[in-house]
Amino acid sequence: MNVESLIDETLQPAIVSWLRRKQNAVVALNNIGELFATLSGQNIAGEVDDFVSIKGPVHIGSGSRIHSNVEIEGPVIIGENVSIRAHSQIRDFAFIGSDCVVGYSADIKRSICLDGAKMQDGTFVGDSVLGVGARVGSGAILANRKFNQGGIRYIDDDGLLQESDCEFFGSILGKYARVGANVVLNPGTIIGEHTWVGSGCVLHGRYPADVLITAKQELEVKSKDRIILRSGRGEYEHI
Secondary structure (H helix, E strand, O other): OOHHHOOOOOOOHHHHHHHHOOOOHHHHHHOHHHHHOOOOOEEEOOEEOOOOEEEOOEEEOOOOEEOOOOEEEOOEEEOOOOEEOOOOEEEOOEEEOOOOEEOOOOEEEOOEEOOOOEEOOOOEEEOOEEOOOOEEOOOOEEOOOOOOOOOOEEEOOOOOEEEOOOOOOOEEEOOOOEEOOOOEEOOOEEEOOOOEEOOOOEEOOEEOOOOEEOOOOOOOOOOOOOOOOOOOEOOOEOO
């Protein structure tokens, strides 16, 4: 995906300049370490609640709040006015821009999450790029590794299949794309800007901008006998 599909005029000039020096979003992800080149030690300007673990080089911008029982393992950069909710994990070259939200028990790893991105409760965002204002619904998984641990391919802007040269590569979401609850994006999936993905979809491949993607399901509803279930006490419940 072209980096222009990730950014808008609200984004900080420094990150815009860095992204525009990259051929595309995949190249940016493969060079994510450059964002942390000058990061050393811990610079914590935000509010950190009790029982938070912070290890390694970490920057937390002013106005941000790290809620209780969060684990942060650097190198990590967290921008200004970010909310990291309880029991989440931020690790291994995670770049989280300003005005982002990381939900309860989310796991963010080696990803570029640009300003205004929201990753709700119980999500996994691994080795991925989220454009400005992109949203990932509760329980969604941006899977980042194939079952056979082989190289991951993706479809480029010209519709050609390309090698990512990565064993770990998740998804790329364009600016203001939205992924619903319990969606699974298979490795190498690309979602166009302003595209919405309805809850429960399982996707792979490339999807254009400005579309709505939903899944149809066929339900079978039939009558049944009433059964009074056993309490389980003494069988598997320990009171």
